[in-house]
Amino acid sequence: MALLPVQALILTGPARQLPQHVQRPCAREDRVESLRIPILKIGDILIASIQVNLHDASAVQFKDDLLQKIHDTRAKGVIIDLTALDLVDSFIGRLVADIAAMAGLMGSRVVITGLQPAVAITLVELGLELPRVITALNLEKGLSVLQRLTAESGDGAA
Amino acid sequence: MGQPKSAVIRSDLDIVIARTMARDMARTLGFSAIDQARIATAVSELARNIYLYAGTGTVTCREVEKHGRKGIEIVCEDQGPGIPDIDLVMQDGYTTSRGMGMGLPGAKRLMDDFSIQSQVGVGTKIVLRKWRS
Ligand SMILES: Nc1ncnc2c1ncn2[C@@H]1O[C@H](COP(=O)(O)OP(=O)(O)OP(=O)(O)O)[C@@H](O)[C@H]1O
Ligand SMILES: [Mg+2]
Numbered sequence: 001m002a003l004l005p006v007q008a009l010i011l012t013g014p015a016r017q018l019p020q021h022v023q024r025p026c027a028r029e030d031r032v033e034s035l036r037i038p039i040l041k042i043g044d045i046l047i048a049s050i051q052v053n054l055h056d057a058s059a060v061q062f063k064d065d066l067l068q069k070i071h072d073t074r075a076k077g078v079i080i081d082l083t084a085l086d087l088v089d090s091f092i093g094r095l096v097a098d099i100a101a102m103a104g105l106m107g108s109r110v111v112i113t114g115l116q117p118a119v120a121i122t123l124v125e126l127g128l129e130l131p132r133v134i135t136a137l138n139l140e141k142g143l144s145v146l147q148r149l150t151a152e153s154g155d156g157a158a
Numbered sequence: 159m160g161q162p163k164s165a166v167i168r169s170d171l172d173i174v175i176a177r178t179m180a181r182d183m184a185r186t187l188g189f190s191a192i193d194q195a196r197i198a199t200a201v202s203e204l205a206r207n208i209y210l211y212a213g214t215g216t217v218t219c220r221e222v223e224k225h226g227r228k229g230i231e232i233v234c235e236d237q238g239p240g241i242p243d244i245d246l247v248m249q250d251g252y253t254t255s256r257g258m259g260m261g262l263p264g265a266k267r268l269m270d271d272f273s274i275q276s277q278v279g280v281g282t283k284i285v286l287r288k289w290r291s
Contacts, residue, residue: 053174053178055170055171055174056170056173056206057170086181086195086198087177087181087195087198087199087202089177089199089202089203089206090203090257090258090260090261091206091257093258094257094258116195117192118191118192118194118195119195121195121196122192122195122196122199122268125196125264125267125268126199126203126264126265126267126268127250127260127263127264127267128258128260128264
C-alpha cells in the first residue's frame with residue numbers, strides 16, 4: 001500500500017493556531033526527512049506540480065517555499081498543477097487561496113491547473129468555490145492564461 | 159461483509175491515513191470516483207477536526223446495508239473538549255481556529271447521513287453514511 005512517501009515531513013510552524021493541548025507528533029520525527037515539492041522556473045514563470053497525497057505540514061512547507069521562490073526569482077506568474085491530486089479538502093483549498101492572495105501581493109499571478117472533475121465537484125459541495133483563484137483546464141491552457149495576464153499588467157515586455 | 163477498519167488520529171499524517179483508508183473501502187464497495195472523493199474529503203475534514211480540537215481520536219469505516227442497499231459508515235470519535243453549541247458549529251463559516259468553518263457543514267453536504275453527538279468535557283462522536291446508487 002503506497003500510502004505515504006518514504007520521506008515524510010519537516011514539521012514547520014503550525015498552519016494555524018493550535019489549541020494548547022495539541023501535541024505536535026514526535027513518534028515519527030526520528031524518521032522524518034524533507035518532502036519538498038519541486039518548483040521549476042521557465043522564463044519568468046514558476047511551475048509546481050503537486051504529486052503526493054499531501055499532509056498538512058508538507059502543504060505549508062510548499063507555500064513557504066513557493067513564496068520564497070517568487071521573491072528570489074521575481075517570477076511574474078506561477079502555475080500550480082493539481083492533476084495528480086485526488087482530493088482537495090478545506091485545508092488545501094484555503095492554502096491555495098492564501099498562496100494566490102500572497103503571490104498577488106508580491107506582484108505575481110497564480111493559475112491553478114488540472115483539477116479533476118471529482119475534485120472540482122467536491123470542492124463546490126464542500127462550500128469552497130475559490131472564486132478569486134484563477135484556474136485553467138491543463139498546463140498548456142494555464143500557460144497561455146498567464147501569458148495574457150502578465151502582458152495585460154503592463155510589464156509583460158520587460 | 160468485510161471487516162471494519164480503524165485509524166487512530168494523532169498527527170497530520172494520520173489524517174492522510176484515515177482518508178486513504180476510507181477511499182480504499184469506498185472503492186472496494188463499488189462507489190463511483192466522485193463518491194470516493196466525497197467520502198475521502200468528508201473523512202479528511204473530520205479527522206483534521208479530531209487532530210486540531212481533540213488531539214487524538216479514532217476514525218472507523220465499515221460496510222453497512224439497509225433495505226438491500228449497500229453503503230459505507232464512518233464513525234469519528236474523540237474524548238476531546240466536546241462542542242457546546244452544535245447548531246452554531248454546523249453553520250457555514252463558523253470557526254474557533256481561523257479555519258474556514260467549512261469542515262462540518264461541508265462534510266454533511268458531501269454525505270447522505272450525518273449525525274453528531276457531543277458533550278462538553280466528554281467528547282464528540284460523528285457518524286457519516288453514504289449509500290451506493
Ligand atoms: N471534534 C471536535 N471537538 C471539539 N470541537 C470541534 C470538533 N470538531 C469541530 N469542532 C468545533 O467546530 C468548529 C467548526 O468546525 P469546522 O470543521 O466546521 O470548521 P473549522 O475546523 O473551524 O475550519 P475548516 O474545517 O474549514 O478548516 C471548530 O472551529 C471547532 O470549534
Ligand atoms: Mg475543520
